[in-house]
Amino acid sequence: MKLYCSLFGHNYEVSKKVTSHVKEYTCKCCKRQLTTNSNGDLTELTPKFKEINSILEEMYLRRTLRSQEKAYSTSIY
Numbered sequence: 001m002k003l004y005c006s007l008f009g010h011n012y013e014v015s016k017k018v019t020s021h022v023k024e025y026t027c028k029c030c031k032r033q034l035t036t037n038s039n040g041d042l043t044e045l046t047p048k049f050k051e052i053n054s055i056l057e058e059m060y061l062r063r064t065l066r067s068q069e070k071a072y073s074t075s076i077y
């Protein structure tokens with residue numbers, strides 16, 4: 001499997017959408033994981049990046065929830 005990746009390149013698919021800009025990718029063949037870093041480049045998904053992503057995800061979800069609440073209340077009044 002790893003030989004396939006080194007010959008033909010990794011076969012990444014999005015495994016998790018963290019925010020609208022940050023995603024996590026997993027190679028279907030060798031399970032190597034990448035993520036988008038703060039520069040918008042792809043980098044190895046290390047435990048440190050996993051931690052950053054979970055914080056980002058929480059912030060993103062909270063912000064999304066809040067904007068939905070706002071939309072809801074403005075539709076009432």
Ligand SMILES: [Zn+2]
Nearest residue numbers: 005010027030
């Ligand atoms: Zn691979």
